[in-house]
Amino acid sequence: MNVISTNIGQSVSRIDGFAKVTGQAKYAAEPHPPGLLYGVIVNSPIARGQIAALRDTEARKIPGVVEIMTHRNRPHTALFEKSYVDGLGVPGSPYRPLHDAEIRFNGQPVAIVFAETFEAAREAAMLVEVDYERWPHNADFEAALHQKYMPSKTRSNYVPPKSRGNAPEAYALSPVKVEGRYHLAPEHHNPMEMHATTVIVEDDGTFTVWDKTQGPQSVQAYLTSALSLSGDKVRVHNPYVGGAFGSGLRAQYNVFLAALGAKMLKRSVRVTLTRPQMFTHVFRPEAVMDIALGASPDGTLQSMIVEGVTDTSRFEHNMENIVVWGLINYKCPNATAGYTIAPRDTYTSSDMRAPGATTGVNFFEMAIDEIAYACNMDPLTFRLNNYSDTDAMHDMPLTSKALREAMVQGAQHFGWHDRPMAPGSIRDGNELIGWGMATGIWDAMFSPTSARARLTADGRLHIATAASDIGTGTYTILAQTASEAFSTPIDRIDIELGDSTLPECPTEGGSWTAASAGAAVWLACQILREKLFKALAKGKNIPAWVKQGLEQDNLTLEDGILHGMNENQKIVLSFQDALSLIGQDALEVEETAKPGLRGTISQMRKARFTHSAVFCEVRVDQELGIVRITRLVNAVAAGRIMNPKTAASQVRGAMVMAAGMALHEESLMDERVGRFMNHNFAEYHIPAHADIPDMDVLFVEEKDSEISPLGVKGVGEIGMCGTAAAIANAIFHATGHRHRNLPISPGS
Amino acid sequence: MRRFSYSRPATLDEACHSAEHTRFLAGGTNLIDLMKSDVERPAHVADLKALGMHHIDEQPDGGLRLGALATNADTAAHPLVADRYPLLASAILAGASPQIRNVATNGGNLNQRTRCHYFYDPDMPCNKRSPGTGCSARGGRNRIMAILGTSDACIATFPSDMCVALAALKATVNLTGPEGERSVPIRDYHRLPGETPWRDNILRPGEIVTSIDLPPASFGPHHTYLKIRDRLSFAFAIVSAAIGLQIEDGIIRHGRIALGGVGTKPWCVPAAEALLEGKPPSHSLFRDVAERLLQGAMPDRDNAAKLRLAPRVIERALWQASAGTPQSQTDKTIR
Known part of the structure; x- marks a missing residue:
């Protein structure tokens, strides 16, 4: 029999693909319970002040309007501010929707209309009139920089970078120096699926909540805490998520208001955000980074000085790891870094795909390109020259780092060695052609995760964990894991995810789900196998050949069937x-994968990262300011790759996002009112098909038995890190011009 | 959106006599968006789709008549348009996306509203949307706004690509209204904002665009539509130029130029076009033409880049047209 393996490491197509393309996969805004009410939110047009008057008489006249909820008539919610802290736990005073009359950011919800139809709710929302008392505000990043600060230790979960040597002195003495200020525009996550919540009020009064989130258990905990509901009254589902990129890490205001409405009206409620409303909550912070690098003429780094600032709101202290990456990744005797945050009157910036590294790695890699050129050295050779085999910032060994191999293999695949050094040296008609490269680095994290494995009388294996598949392929890789661990064909495996009542799993993010949930499923399947064998060993009516096989350890599990020998005959x-012989309907185990003693010690003693090397070709019509990316190659070293097809898709998706960061994406803040003005897809430009060339993703072999139980590192974010820099560096090579502000748009 | 009444007039006459505060619905790609965003608040919507007006017919003088309800996609793909007016086909294909062009109509294209961020956001003052409230785009995030034809009251760009080509082709817009029929040159169809930016064009109440006439003149291979935008597809123009040249023995007999992305309407300067007459293509000539076209341009806070890019786009487009190598809308290389 020719069985196509569905084990770990195989390119298995998404097992949920059919459900998704046929519309059977249900998303948060799709459940339609009887008596559903539709909620439409009214947002504040001012950045700071308070509601002076609110008139809803006209709105209430719209037929079908059931209630208009504001801070005045909302039901009771939790008394203490700390009850509103969500899973991400950003230090500060969390925003509490409809708490009081105070306005703290433009776009803040001031009312929500509930009606029998979406149309009635939306029309009525347009008729709610609000008068505001305006207070002075600042939404300008440049002005906010004057107020930059470092939160006190009690108000911060930030670990400051470690300096080494004497960087300022070494910089002053360095014969070759570059320094520059880099700027990143704020960006919005803009997943395809907008944030939405459906709260189904069950007959017993409990809430079944369908929310677009990356963490159903986190939302469940948030709702029960913030709305003072008891834990067993709320169950949160998110079986399918249409992308999130970090916007689903925090419980957004739609879920709070939907649940609050359901509590007030005792009816099922759905709240969906519009695309413009997607620009009223989380975004990647605007950032400036000052980088100064010193080197000796032979291309040896002597000093690295990095100072970064990102924005946050007035009420929470959102911090990112933007300044550490170069200090970790490069050997250099003298290095120092500093970081502060700048407050402005907006909603709190938040994690967006590879938070911190997207900003910091790309800028640092742009600076490395500059210093390589200042040393008159090929940028790839410069990086190999200053390669660190350890975490150079913490002076710690690494579990693995196949970045050198990634650089070499990526360069070979791209044809880097034919590259002329001089910028502006390749021309074709009106276009200048440039080749640039950069490296990427991102955390390889592992978090304790639980999973259930259950074998049922119909011969199917059911796997369940509260992980979220945000479009990455989690269903598929967990099915592959179970298929291998329990030697069972993938079409006899059911994967259940996205339900707060399932075994505990941390919020999906940080690229840790593959490693963590994968390990939990593997462990559960191993223990289930043991349990099955033990039950057979103990059973009363078990055939002799099975018992004998168990005793002689030659009973095997293959392709979903137990194999043994009976008088020299295969049977x-x-x-x-098997289950019927044991006399059970099902066998079930729940297990938690933890780093274990060895893993815990390893986590203390060794640093853990994913690496990549990105190569890019651009064509630039310099006169017209048009950049076309014509080739992108990304060589990724991410430990064991569970599914090359879905993994490469993850990396390519991130490279598209990074191309947007490099060339297109920018949320335009009108600081006069504190609002991002290009709040739709016509004017917030993500790359179109024409902007994206064929992209090659290579996975470099990297065996790492310490990183996580399955040797997996995760690939959801690494594609962001380095790609934008490779594009910017290619533009320099094409034109000889350094752009230090992203995005690099026509006319800049 | 807000409630409205809806009708589907059976005749043009019936449509023209629709109630006050009627908006005419064709493809709906712009109007429906604006109603959902609470920017357009019509009391009544009269759907024109029963009125035919979707034909593309050859005229006795050798020109073409484009039905107002013909879709952008059908127009661009029509053999007579693709063959005789490739400049128009190219400009249509440079705009929007295939899905939108499949639904959007020629009449609707003429009457589309600006994409100004502030016009689109009912929370922000905007003279075009809410007369007398002020212009938020001035001093705001106005990278996409106009630098030509602006007023204190409005700096919103007219976003069409198709109309830029129509202006270069000197098309005529045919209208039917309660007071009968009239024809207006395309270059006079759109209005400068002045003190009344809420009036985008010269349409009178009840008047409907029935067709667009293209004159017989054609430029052979000496044309181009060159569009610069923030990404390589599916974005409105930062700067665009539609150019047609009549060239004999290496001498430009006459030329037509219209600019998109920079003006409050498709931007034409007859005096700039006149500079081309009787001269061979040259850098100095094209520089002079660009300078004349952009005379009086006034950038605001964020859109000075348009002033830097526009002369380069004009000159490159003039070279493309002179050489008879029009810009491809599929190959993104700009030659």
Whole structure:
């Protein structure tokens, strides 16, 4: 029999693909319980002040309007501010929707209309009139920089970078120096699926909540805490998520208001955000980074000085790891970094795909390109020259780092060695052609995660964990893991995710789900196998050949069937028959994968990262300011790759996002009112098909038995890190011009 | 959106006599968006789709008549348009996306509203949307706004690509209204904002665009539509130029130029076009033409880049037209 393996490491197509393309996969805004009410939110047009008057008489006249909820008539919510802290736990005073009359950011919800139809709710929302008392505000990043600060230790979960040597002195003495200020425009996550919540009020009064989130258990905890509901009254589902990129890490105001409405009206409620409303909550912070690098003429780094600032709101202290990456990744005797945050009157910036590294790695890699040129050295050679085999900032060994191999293999695939050094030296008609490269680095994290494995009388294996598949392929890789661990064909495996009642799993993010949930599923399947064998060993009516096989350790599990020998004859036993012999309807285990003693020690003693090397070709019509990316190659070293197809898709998706960061994406803040003005897809430009060339993703072999139980590092974010820099560096090579502000748009 | 009444007039006459505060619905790609955003608040919507007006017919003089309800996609793909007016086909294909062009109509294209961020956001003052409230785009985030034809009251760009080509082709817009029929040159169809930016064009109440006439003149291979935008597809123009030249023995007999992305309407300067007459293509000539076209341009806070880019786009487009190598809308290389 020719069985196509669905084990870990195989390119298995998404097992949920059919459900998704046929509309059977249900998203947060899709459940339609009887008596559903539609909620439409009214947002503040001012950045700071308070509601002076609110008139809803006209709005209430719209037929079908059931209630208009404001801070005045909302039901009771939790008394203490700390009850509103969500899973991400950003230090500060969390925003509490409809708490009081005070306005703290433009776009803040001031009312929500509930009606029998979406149309009635939306029309009525347009008729709610609000008068505001305006207070002075600042939404200008440049002005906010004057108020930059470092939160006190009690108000921060930030670990400051470690300096080494004497960087300022070494910089002053360095014969070759570059320094520059880099700027990143704020960006919005803009997942395809907008944030939405459906709260189904069940007959017993409990809430079944469908929310677009990356963490159903986190939302469940938030709702029960903030709305003072008891834990067993709320269940949160998110079986399918249409992208999130970090916007689903925090519980957004739609879920709070939907649940509050359901509590007030005792009816099922759906709240969906519009695309403009997607620009009223989380975004990647605007950032400036000052980088000064010193080197000796032979291309040896002597000093690295990095200072970064990102924005946050007035009420929370959002911090990112933007300044550490170069200090970790490069060997250099003298290095120092500093970081502060600048407050402005907006909603709190938040994690967006590879938070911190997207900003910091790309800018640092742009600076490395500059110093390589200042040393008159090929940028790839410069990086190999200053390669660190350890975490150079913490002076710690690494579990693995195949970045050198990634650089070499990526360069070979791209044809880097044919590259002329001089910028502006390749021309084709009106276009200048440039080749640039950069490296990427991102955390390889592992978090304790639980999973359930259950074998049922129909011979199927059911896997369940509260992980979220935000479009990355989690269903598929967990099915592959179970398929291998329990030697069972993938079409006899059911994966259940996205439900707060399932075994505990941390919020999806940080690229840790593959490693963590994968390990939990592997462990559960191993223990289930043991349990099955033990039950067979103990059973009363078990055939002799099975007992003998167990005793002689030659009973095997292959392709979902138990194989043994009976008087020199091969003989098999199905799961169905096995369970019936044991006399059970099902066998079930729940296990938690933890780093273990060895893993815990390893986490203390060794640093853990994913690496990549990105190569890019651009064509630039310099006169017209048009940049076309014509080739992108990304060589990724991410430990064991569970599914090359879905993994490469993750990396490519991030490279598209990074191309947007480099060339297109910018949320335009009108600081006069504190609002991002290009709040739709016509004017917030993500790359179109024409902007994206064929992209090659290579996975470099990297065996790492310490990183996580399955040797997996995760690939959801690494594609962001370095790609934008490779594009910017290619533009320099094409034109000889350094752009230090992203995005690099026509006319800049 | 807000409630409205809806009708589907069976005749043009019936449509023209629709109630006050009627908006005419064609493809709906712009109007429906604006109603959902609470920018357009019509009391009544009269759907024109029963009125035919979707034909593309050859005229006795050798020109073409484009039905107002013909879709952008059908127009661009029509053999007579693609063959005789490739400049128009190219400009249409440079705009929007295939899905939008499949629905959007020629009449609707003429009457589309600006994409100004502030016009689109009912929370912000805007003279075009809410007369007398002020212009938020001035001093705001106005990278996409106009630098030509602006007024204190409004700096919103007219966003069409198709109309830029129509202006270069000197098309005529045919209208039917309660007072009968009239024809207006395309270059006079759109209005400068002045003190009344809420009036985008010269349409009178009840008047409907029935067709667009293209004159017989054609430029052979000496044309181009060159569009610069923030990404390579599916974005409105930062700067665009539609150019047609009549060239004999290496001498430009006459030329037509219209600019998009920079003006409050498709931007034409007859005096700049006149500079081309009787001269061979040259850098100095094209520089002079660009300078004349952009005379009086006034950038605001964020859109000075348009002033830097526009002369380069004009000159490159003039070279493309002179050489008879029009810009491809599929190959993104700009030659």
